[in-house]
Amino acid sequence: MVGASAGDDAVPEAFRVWGVSWDPDGHLRALISSDATRTLATVKPGAWLSLTFVNLMTMRSVQVKGRAVSGPELPNRADVEVMSRYRTDLVAAFATRGVPSLLIDAIRPLAVFAVTVAAEELYDQTPGPKAGARLGEHQ
C-alpha cells in the first residue's frame, strides 16, 4: 500500500502505508511510515490524503481519496497486529516475484503513525486505459 499527502504549499509527499483497518465509524485507519516527515508535520483534520491499494499478483489497484479525520496518532496494540499481518502478506506477495523477504524487511519502517481518513472518492488505478476512472460514491 502506498499513499500521498500535500501540505498547504501543494508540495506532494509519497509514502508507504504499512497496513490499514476500518474503525467503528467506517473510517480508514492508515499506518503511515514515520519517514513521511512532511505528512507527519502537516496532516490535520480536513487534509486530503490518497491511499492506493495494489494486488501485486494482478496489478489491480484501487485508490481511495479522502480527508483526515484526525491528526497523526501513535499506533495502538491493534495497529501493531495489523502491521504484522501486512508484513506477512507483503512478503508472500513479493515472493511470487522472486523478491526475498530480506528486501521487504529493508523497506519496513522503524515506526509508523496512524491517521484516520474518511473515504470520499474511489478510483480504479489498475494500469490500463481505464486507470483513473472513478468507481463510485462512498457510502
Add this chain to the structure above:
Amino acid sequence: MNEPSFDLASMPGCFDGVIPPLIATCSAQGVPNATNLSQLHYVDASHVALSNQFFSKTTANLADNPRASVLVTDSETGNTYRLSLHFERSETSGALFEELPASIDAIAAMMGATEIFKLRAADVYRVLDCEHLTGPKIEP
C-alpha cells in the same frame, strides 16, 4: 547551477523496478494522487524519467503543479530514497523514448495485456533533492 548533492549513478538498484516505485503528485486544488510505477529510469546526474502510459491524473496534476515526490528502493542495498522532483518535459521521440518500452512490455506481460499498453511519452523530471530514508537495512 550547483552540482547536486546526490549521486543517482551510484544507485543502479533504484532503476531496475524490483521494488515498484511510487509517485505522488498534487492537483491545483491540493488533492494528492498516489500511483505505483513499474520502473524509474536514470537519465543523467540530475534527471530521471518515467514512462507515461495511462497517467491521466498524474499528467493532469503536473500540468497545474510540476512538483512530484517519488519513493524508490535500491534492490541491491535495500536503501530507500524519496526524490523531490520537478516535471520538466515530455519526450515523444528520440533515444530516451525508444529505450522505455522494454519496461512497459514487462508489466504488460505480467497482466497478460500486451496489446493495450502503449508508450505515450517519456516524462523527464529534474531531481531537486534525494532524501535517504532510515529503516531496517540488509546486513552485508
